[in-house]
Each structure stands twice: as C-alpha cells, then as structure tokens.
Amino acid sequence: MEGIDGVRIVRLKKVVNDRRHLMEVQREDDDHFIGFGQAYVTCTFSGVIKAWYRHHKQIDQIALVRGAAMLVLFDDRAQSPSAGRTVECALSDDNPALVQIPPGVWHGFQARGPEPLFLLHLNSIAQNVNDPDEDRLPSDSAEIPYAWR
Numbered sequence: 001m002e003g004i005d006g007v008r009i010v011r012l013k014k015v016v017n018d019r020r021h022l023m024e025v026q027r028e029d030d031d032h033f034i035g036f037g038q039a040y041v042t043c044t045f046s047g048v049i050k051a052w053y054r055h056h057k058q059i060d061q062i063a064l065v066r067g068a069a070m071l072v073l074f075d076d077r078a079q080s081p082s083a084g085r086t087v088e089c090a091l092s093d094d095n096p097a098l099v100q101i102p103p104g105v106w107h108g109f110q111a112r113g114p115e116p117l118f119l120l121h122l123n124s125i126a127q128n129v130n131d132p133d134e135d136r137l138p139s140d141s142a143e144i145p146y147a148w149r
Helices: none
Strands: 008-011 014-017 020-023 038-044 049-054 060-066 068-075 086-092 097-101 105-112 117-123
Touching: 060 068, 068 117, 086 097, 105 117
Parallel strands: none
Antiparallel strands: 008 097, 014 020, 038 117, 049 105, 060 097, 060 117, 068 086, 068 105
8 A cells, every 4th residue: 555655654562461551652762753742632432533634734643542443644735746645544452553644634534443432642733722723624525535434
C-alpha cells in the first residue's frame, strides 16, 4: 500500500505481564518525537464517524488507547507527491499505532467494534478557540473520495 507523503505510522508494542500490559506511545528520545502542545483523550461510541478535518500548522498525532477504528487520510495538497491519494489505517487493540498527520492532510475516523473507542491525541500545538487552525467538511462531503461503511 502506498502511503501519503509526510504521514508516519509507528506501530506500538504492548509489553504484556501478569497484571495486563503497558504500551509506550511516545518518548522524547524516539526519532518520531516532535513535541506536543496539547494532549487529550476522546471517547467515541461505536459506529460514530468524526470527519473531515485538516490543519494548516498543526501536526496531529493519534494513538489508539482502546477499541477499534478506521482512520482515513486524504491528501489534496497540490504540491504533494501523493496528491489525490486516500489511505485507510485500521487501528485496534491488536494493531495499535501512533499516526502522525502533517498539516494539509484531511483525516477522520469511524469507531468500529462493540465497545466505545478511546483515542489519545498529541497535537503539536495547542488549540486556540479564538483562532482555530482547522478546516472541516461533513463526513459525506463530495470533495473527499471516500464512502464510510
């Protein structure tokens, strides 16, 4: 599968022990550490779609904490080598990952599975409610060539 220019998917490892597991998401000495300006966790009910978003400055970093999701990325950046490409990234408890999404890439996700979805968001800059660095489109927008299932 071809990816989207600037998107990085870092597979996360669970260290399992007799008490359950530990999963490192990011350390300051990781080569993919970009710092962050804001961290938060979202909880989304199964079947709910949260899409579409893109930022002009902010790098989004999304990691699955619990549940299952289909994260979808669409590159409409005119100068990008992957312009016009759509990529699906399935995230689950068995397939955890940290996904870094550069500015200008549209993205959204659908919560899948029977349980609510929990995602950790590590954004490179803090959200400014008075001057949001965000464009939005509805999940069924004709501007993005993707049909949610």
